[in-house]
Amino acid sequence: MEGYHSSMDSAGGESGIPLHSPAMQPAHDDTALMLAYAGGEAVAFERLYALHKAGLYGFLHRQSPRTAWVDDVFQETWLAVVNARHDYRPTASFRTWLFGIARNKLIDRIRLKEPALLGDFLNEDDEDPLARVAADSRQEPASRLAGKQAGQALDTALRALPAVQREVFLLREQADMSLEDIAALTGVPMETAKSRLRYAVAKLKATLAGVS
């Protein structure tokens, strides 16, 4: 256990967790930490939590249709990790497993609280993404965006994305997941995940170009 402790310390600690931590913290270390926690090492969970709490919380913060749900879904996700510690099998990366749990918890919450929103979060987006990007760009002219901060504009544009596109973008940016993992997590073919990501990025780029 000493080995992963030292490697975790090099990640910069809780306050310095970057969005893309895998560069400094390999996935296999996550797996080792989770297995160590399943073996009774409470400190291993603390390290896992320190490494992934920012990414997971940020993902939920932007993906959840209701801000009030974020804390609940966040803690439900981690407690699910705790309760499933003995069933954890390192077939996929810990990050994919963790975000998959969070996504399911969020969809469960939406299904329970506001089922009308469920279609946006499931794979039922029949609308042509490119047409929607074009339409949204027309609705949000560059002159209007020019007065805003770029970050606010990006945040606004991100929230305006279709949920499935926003989810792919967040999983990539917030959790640094591969398209393969995203496709597996969301249950769609890889090409679908790739196209969603492309459309999301296109709209966000258009937003940033309008601001600048």
Next chain:
Amino acid sequence: MKPDDDDKALSQAYAALEHPLPPPTLDSAILAAARSAVQDGAKVIPFPARPRRNWGVPLGLAATVMLALGISLQLRDSEETRLDEPMLAAEMSAPIAAPAAPPADAAVGSKDEMKLESASTVAAAPPPPPQPEEPVTSSAPAARQRLAQPRQAPPAEMRPAMEPGLMESAEQAAPAALAAPEPIREAESVTGDAMARQEKRSQPALAPAAPAPQAMPAPAAAKPAAGRSQEQTAPALRKMLESMPPPATKPDATPERWITSIRQLLEVGKEEEARRQARLLQQRWPDHPLPRELRYLLEDAAQP
């Protein structure tokens, strides 16, 4: 894994966004749950991630407390109202109850007892109708029973000058007066023996639980007192009553509560008792004016 390097600018812009962190309380709770799960081996259950703004419980609790408080206050008020009448009866019997306190083996009677003795002697001039079923006692139930019964009207010439409370005291002390025939009292000098005899005679009348028949001497002893004319006894009684202090009232009786009692008496139709209480109130609290609507009670009483 990024689609292409052109997206780096977007990634940087996104990384520059504000990324909220979970609140510290949530961190602590999750970590504590994870530790306890390892230590205890128990399955952790979800807990409130943050204090919910659920006002139902505190509001319900506050409403329950307010309701209970209101009910208890109402019950207390109604109980005070219910107790007013017995308290008035206790006030009426207080003048005789106070002298009844001295122990039976007191060697010499007090000055008040002497006055009471003489008062009862004078009041006994018109012999009251016998009430053998009512023992001479000053307890509250007896007073309440007296209130329920129609009061015996005193002689007409005595009524305006006589305090109603003292009237009742005199009525209660009447049997004792029968035990002290006037000729004997006048003939005896004030010696120790005479005082002891008077004390002994007065005890049955003043003792609360003393049965009335024991206090009743031979009927013949009352005949000399009965021979006195009311014209002679009334001025003496009036003079004696004027020299007496105002009747004892409840130590905690405030003027406001007294006035409330007077109003309640008027409400139930006991105007005469209300007049009496108004006079008592004026005696006990001379500097506390009666409310305007109650002053007629004093004015009526002042008229002969």
